[in-house]
Structures are given as C-alpha cells and as structure tokens.
Amino acid sequence: MSTINSFTNLTTADIARAAQMYGTPFYLYDETFIKSRCREFLNMPSAFDFGVRYAVKANPCRSVLKLIAAEGLLFDASSLNEVTRTHLAGIEYEKIMLTSQETYSGDTMQLLQENLLAGLKYNVCSLNQLMQIGDFASANKIDIGLRIHPGIGTGESATRTVGDDYSCFGIHSSDWKQALSYAEEKGLKFRHIHVHIGSGGDMDIWRQSIDIELDIIENHFPHAESLSFGGGLKEARMPDELSANLTELGNYAKDKLTDFYKRTGRKLKSEIEPGSYIVANAGYAVTKVIDMKKTRRASFIILDGGMELNSRPLLYGSKHPFYIVSKDGRALISSEFDNTNHNFKAVVAGKCCESGDCQTLAIDGRAITRTMNRPNIGDFVLIGGVGAYCSSMAPFNYNSHTQAPEVISAGNGDFKLARRRQTIEQLLQNEV
Numbered sequence: 536m537s538t539i540n541s542f543t544n545l546t547t548a549d550i551a552r553a554a555q556m557y558g559t560p561f562y563l564y565d566e567t568f569i570k571s572r573c574r575e576f577l578n579m580p581s582a583f584d585f586g587v588r589y590a591v592k593a594n595p596c597r598s599v600l601k602l603i604a605a606e607g608l609l610f611d612a613s614s615l616n617e618v619t620r621t622h623l624a625g626i627e628y629e630k631i632m633l634t635s636q637e638t639y640s641g642d643t644m645q646l647l648q649e650n651l652l653a654g655l656k657y658n659v660c661s662l663n664q665l666m667q668i669g670d671f672a673s674a675n676k677i678d679i680g681l682r683i684h685p686g687i688g689t690g691e692s693a694t695r696t697v698g699d700d701y702s703c704f705g706i707h708s709s710d711w712k713q714a715l716s717y718a719e720e721k722g723l724k725f726r727h728i729h730v731h732i733g734s735g736g737d738m739d740i741w742r743q744s745i746d747i748e749l750d751i752i753e754n755h756f757p758h759a760e761s762l763s764f765g766g767g768l769k770e771a772r773m774p775d776e777l778s779a780n781l782t783e784l785g786n787y788a789k790d791k792l793t794d795f796y797k798r799t800g801r802k803l804k805s806e807i808e809p810g811s812y813i814v815a816n817a818g819y820a821v822t823k824v825i826d827m828k829k830t831r832r833a834s835f836i837i838l839d840g841g842m843e844l845n846s847r848p849l850l851y852g853s854k855h856p857f858y859i860v861s862k863d864g865r866a867l868i869s870s871e872f873d874n875t876n877h878n879f880k881a882v883v884a885g886k887c888c889e890s891g892d893c894q895t896l897a898i899d900g901r902a903i904t905r906t907m908n909r910p911n912i913g914d915f916v917l918i919g920g921v922g923a924y925c926s927s928m929a930p931f932n933y934n935s936h937t938q939a940p941e942v943i944s945a946g947n948g949d950f951k952l953a954r955r956r957q958t959i960e961q962l963l964q965n966e967v
C-alpha cells in the first residue's frame with residue numbers, strides 16, 4: 536500500500552476511506568508528524584534553560600493544541616481570544632504568553648487583568664499598551680515582557696516581514712528610553728525581551744536578529760532574564776524549497792548565549808516560537824475533482840475546495856504540492872515527487888466565482904499551470920502544506936460555502952473528527 540508521500544504514514548486507501556466518512560472538502564492533520572516536529576524543537580541545542588512556544592495563530596484547532604500541549608510545549612497567543620481559546624483547550628494560563636497588536640479597555644481590560652492574575656504572560660508591544668497595564672502590573676507585582684522592534688525583518692513575502700521599519704510590531708528603539716523611564720517610575724522591570732521578525736524568511740537574517748537582540752539586551756535592558764527569538768522558521772512545502780536547519784540554528788544561539796554569559800555573567804533563558812514549522816506539512820486539504828474544462832490557453836481541474844480552504848496562493852503566490860488519489864483509493868499520482876513523464880499541464884481551480892480562486896497562481900495573481908498526471912472527475916486531489924495559516928486564515932464563507940471540517944489522522948488508520956462541517960444555518964445564525 537502506498538503512502539501519499541515520504542513524511543507521512545497516510546495511505547491512498549486511508550484518504551479514500553476518510554473522504555467517504557467525512558465528505559469532501561476537509562482538512563486532514565497528521566498527528567504523528569506534529570508530534571515529531573514538537574520533539575525536534577525540544578531537542579534543539581541550547582545553552583541554558585530553553586522553552587518552545589507554539590504560535591497558536593498558525594493552527595488553533597483544539598485537538599491540535601491539546602496534542603502540542605501533551606508534548607510539553609508552551610503557547611504564544613496573538614489575541615485575547617486566542618488566550619481564551621487556548622485555555623479552553625485545557626491549557627493553564629501560566630503556559631500562555633500574549634503578544635498582540637490589540638489594546639484593551641473595559642471588558643477586555645478586565646479579562647486581561649484576570650488572566651494575568653491567573654498566570655498569563657504578557658509582552659507589551661507599544662508604549663500605549665505599556666501605559667494601559669502599568670499601574671495594574673505594578674500594584675500586583677506582575678512582570679511584563681517587552682517586544683522590541685529590532686529594525687530588521689525577513690519573510691517569505693513583504694507581507695510576512697514584521698521587523699523592518701515599514702512594519703509596526705514591537706516597541707521601536709526611539710521609544711525604549713520612554714518605556715524604561717515609565718517602568719522605573721512604576722517600579723516595573725522588563726525581565727523578558729521578545730523579538731519576532733517575520734515568517735519563513737532568510738535564515739541568515741534570522742541569525743543576525745539573535746545578535747541584534749542580545750546586543751540590545753546588553754545595552755538597554757539590564758533586568759532581562761529571558762528572551763524569545765520569535766518564530767518564522769522556514770518550512771519547505773515544495774521539494775525545491777529549503778527548510779530551516781534547527782540543529783544549526785540551535786548551535787548558533789547556544790554559542791551566542793554562552794558568549795553573552797562570559798561577557799556579562801548573565802545566563803539568559805531562551806525561547807523559540809514556531810508555528811508553521813510544526814504544523815504546515817502536517818496538513819492536507821482533501822478535495823474532489825468536480826469538473827474539467829479548457830480554454831485556448833489552458834486546461835483546468837476544478838476542485839470542490841480552493842481559496843476558501845487555502846488562500847495562501849491568492850495572498851502570497853505560495854506554491855503547495857498536490858497528491859492525486861483515484862476515487863477507489865488506489866493510484867497515487869504526486870505531481871511534485873515524480874514529474875518526469877507527466878505531460879498534462881493544468882490550472883488547479885476551486886469553485887468560487889473569482890479567477891483568483893486557483894491553487895496555482897503566480898506572485899502577481901495570474902493563473903499558471905502545473906505539470907501533473909491527468910486526474911478524472913471524482914478523483915481526490917490533496918493540497919499539501921496546509922496545516923498552518925490555512926484553516927485559521929481562510930475566507931471560508933465566501934460564496935456562502937460552509938467552513939470545512941477538520942479531521943485528525945491518529946497514525947494507524949484511525950481518524951478523529953476535530954471540527955464538524957459548518958451548516959448553512961450556522962452560517963446565517965447571527966443575521967437579524
């Protein structure tokens with residue numbers, strides 16, 4: 536029996552069976568893959584105390600959070616709702632850190648304060664956020680972390696670069712003085728310094744940002760006892776992409792932290808905050824071919840799920856691998872791993888009324904073809920690499936399509952439903 540690729544135990548027969556059970560389209564997450572990625576992070580070389588914090592926004596599915604919590608990871612939330620969601624998955628507030636663009640007042644400030652008293656960790660990302668929480672933190676002796684704007688960034692695209700001077704994340708160097716004098720006035724100490732420079736960018740720049748962060752801590756933040764390097768570790772979705780090398784990055788950070796200790800006598804605890812690297816390649820959108828068409832220029836495969844499941848091609852021009860499984864669960868045709876003698880070129884489109892609803896798009900939004908074997912109507916097309924920023928970022932109700940279910944593959948041919956398919960009634964329920 537053939538597995539659909541070299542990094543999963545999912546077989547073609549499993550796919551056809553799951554499609555029978557849940558109906559297409561649906562997201563399928565490979566539990567074994569997620570666990571092994573968690574362990575890879577926990578085994579990274581490190582100088583001193585080291586923690587791994589999963590970025591919830593990549594994939595906040597409750598079953599996924601529980602799985603990752605069971606591996607011993609901590610959690611990074613990007614909003615107060617993500618804090619609530621993570622806590623509702625059974626995760627203690629002490630394991631959650633909030634690093635957000637949000638500001639709070641009224642009910643949301645009340646909730647933030649309750650969560651902080653229950654152990655939530657909070658990084659302020661602006662002077663305004665700092666001043667909103669300063670008195671409360673001071674009165675309750677709660678340590679607040681600070682996200683610095685490091686002045687450099689890198690990402691797979693400009694839209695995912697969050698550390699340079701054209702992005703607004705974290706407190707810029709021009710405001711550190713004010714943040715520090717405010718903290719001093721309130722008797723607060725910044726014991727945790729946080730940096731995150733973008734998603735999936737150049738790992739040379741990621742290494743440089745470690746140097747910069749340590750330099751900033753040495754020169755400006757005398758009370759820092761821990762730091763976060765952020766996430767953004769590049770995960771290859773396509774065979775011609777290169778993933779980050781965790782051992783090499785771990786060794787780099789280890790050397791730098793050791794040097795820092797020798798220079799300053801300060802043993803800094805460190806954290807890393809991956810999202811994509813843990814879940815991206817654990818996820819498949821299982822879709823069915825519902826139609827085939829052609830124009831003078833191109834052939835088209837129409838799937839029953841597209842941009843409303845995976846908007847990354849439309850947002851970023853991202854490429855995802857396809858795996859084609861015949862409707863009876865046998866033939867596997869993987870366009871990416873063996874494309875030597877395929878001669879069919881097609882645009883892979885979804886069912887939305889939008890020419891951008893294609894899984895094969897150039898960076899400028901033009902539909903492009905992919906070379907692959909020719910599927911038949913009724914066959915399954917799996918879109919790979921959709922475990923991160925797909926379900927969580929999708930415009931899922933466009934064209935009034937209902938949100939697709941999420942299914943966990945537990946490894947030995949077992950499937951567990953993690954989220955039901957949305958119904959049309961649920962789609963409409965808040966309309967008055």
Ligand SMILES: *Cc1c(COP(=O)(O)O)cnc(C)c1O
Nearest residue numbers: 590731734766767808809810811
């Ligand atoms: C999004 C985000 C991450 C994770 O980024 P990935 O590219 O998914 O690894 C980590 N930390 C913060 C603060 C983030 O906003």
